[in-house]
Amino acid sequence: MQAVFWMTVGLLCLAPGLSLAQRPRPCRSPLLYTGSLTVATQNEKLWAVGKYAYDAVNQRVHLGEIGHYNNKSFIFDTLFLFDEGVLYEINRHNRTCVKKALQSDFHPMEVPKDAAFVSQVVLGSSSSPGQGLLVNNWWGDIPGTKGHYLVSFTEFGCFPVSALSQTKDFGWVSISYYDNILGAEPSWFIPPPFCEDATLVENEDGKVTDFFSVFH
Amino acid sequence: MQAVFWMTVGLLCLAPGLSLAQRPRPCRSPLLYTGSLTVATQNEKLWAVGKYAYDAVNQRVHLGEIGHYNNKSFIFDTLFLFDEGVLYEINRHNRTCVKKALQSDFHPMEVPKDAAFVSQVVLGSSSSPGQGLLVNNWWGDIPGTKGHYLVSFTEFGCFPVSALSQTKDFGWVSISYYDNILGAEPSWFIPPPFCEDATLVENEDGKVTDFFSVFH
Structure with missing residues (x-):
């Protein structure tokens, strides 16, 4: 019984470390x-x-x-x-x-280093291969303005998927990126x-x- | 030379038929x-x-x-x-x-039968497996209003990805769908x-x- 208790404590202590290791990091898109x-x-x-x-x-x-x-x-x-x-x-x-x-x-096209990680989600579905896309969402302040941005990049390949940014002239500007091909x-x-x-x-x-x- | 000419004519005649056959059709999402x-x-x-x-x-x-x-x-x-x-x-x-x-x-969650096909695109990239998601975009009129909608469903699995719809109370309403799991x-x-x-x-x-x- 005590063993189970300590195993539980151990797992609980380990959990935050694991979740930190699995937390996505800002990435830079392919070069070309x-x-x-x-x-x-x-x-x-x-x-x-x-x-x-x-x-x-x-x-x-x-x-x-x-x-x-x-x-x-x-x-x-x-x-x-x-x-x-x-x-x-x-x-x-x-x-x-x-x-x-x-x-x-x-x-460079990238998630800014100081962006805050918001969430990792699957567009489409993870239930079958080819039906979903794993993306990470990031939030941050646009330097020199009071505006914010929300960007989404693929977990695999670090391609841009979407960007929302707050501007004075347009309000929110929404950009969708697609049909990316290497090279x-x-x-x-x-x-x-x-x-x-x-x-x-x-x-x-x-x-x-x-x-x-x-x-x- | 004449053979090449007729082959070209044949291919040109075939092309519209092929493109029609490859044109996505409105689909209905999974049942559960x-x-x-x-x-x-x-x-x-x-x-x-x-x-x-x-x-x-x-x-x-x-x-x-x-x-x-x-x-x-x-x-x-x-x-x-x-x-x-x-x-x-x-x-x-x-x-x-x-x-x-x-x-x-x-x-039912579906692309309306009378929706107009807009485009088929890959979110992310088609250059490597797991880095892209093939989706179809559809446009139509919201019945009973003067508003329009633009919806996006995955080509494989027919899961909803996004919906934009014009409303009187809110202007454009944007819905993103993600993390879909069968069952x-x-x-x-x-x-x-x-x-x-x-x-x-x-x-x-x-x-x-x-x-x-x-x-x-």
Whole structure:
């Protein structure tokens, strides 16, 4: 009887350690992949669908979107070359190109190190193989604002699944990520030929563009 | 050369047929399962997390939620017995129970037959096993209102993943479903002992409660 008691005490002492070991840790997404995304905002000002190619090795992102902003449709096709400090706003229809300075550092796609773990859940079902996806949910403060974020990454592979972030301009911004495929064609990160002669322009207010200001 | 031409014509003619055959069809979820859900609304009036047990064989649903409605916290614990035409609002803390008539027919969890197929996507990634979940997205009109819905179900197993629906009271209502497990304990559909003496009460306005009015 005493043995059972001490075994129970032992298990109870062990339990918190086990649960800590099993607690997911913030992860960084694969270095090279492509995928699709949908963006929607709480105030319905912005809605977009798009595709991205992400290369953390050479610090390059190509993002293409079509959508509505303030009831006007837009096409967004921008190549961010962080290691060169430039971005290209590409208009394939007119074969024109605007080259701008990109002051922002490259931010890898990851769960921020200081994010708080919220929960681990299975989208779909864990009852049969192929019917569920194990994801981790994380919560945190957006630096420099009073806003918060809630992001969801897959447990296996660390692919982004969804991101909710609080903004001043849009209220909550919801981004869904899907159709992620490991790898990317190198050509997606090369500016098209008609960009070759583009000269570096500064923004109207004289400030250089950073990664986030292009979305506003 | 002519053979290649006709082969091409043949393939082009075949292509629409193939794509029709591969187009997902509206599906009905498994008959018996349990899962969790999160509810959030565009106007931020309502926020809730909960668990459900779903039994389409005997037309029973048990839904438990905790959340905030109009800045007040609430606990919702309701057992819907559609075949008996009653629901039980259960208060486990006070061991009290309200029994109400349930006029609504049982609606199985499914993609409505007239829903329009939007897209098939992989949440996460299809590059490695266990890192992705194949889901189908469907769009439609909510009967009797001018609202629309967008629902997402897994391709394999037909489990609900998410639902967005337009409402008058809340704007867009977003529900995420997860942790679905096939099967359910029968006891979850039996009213607790302290419900035995509950007498049938009508709503204040004399109308009987239907499945959707309990959420408002």
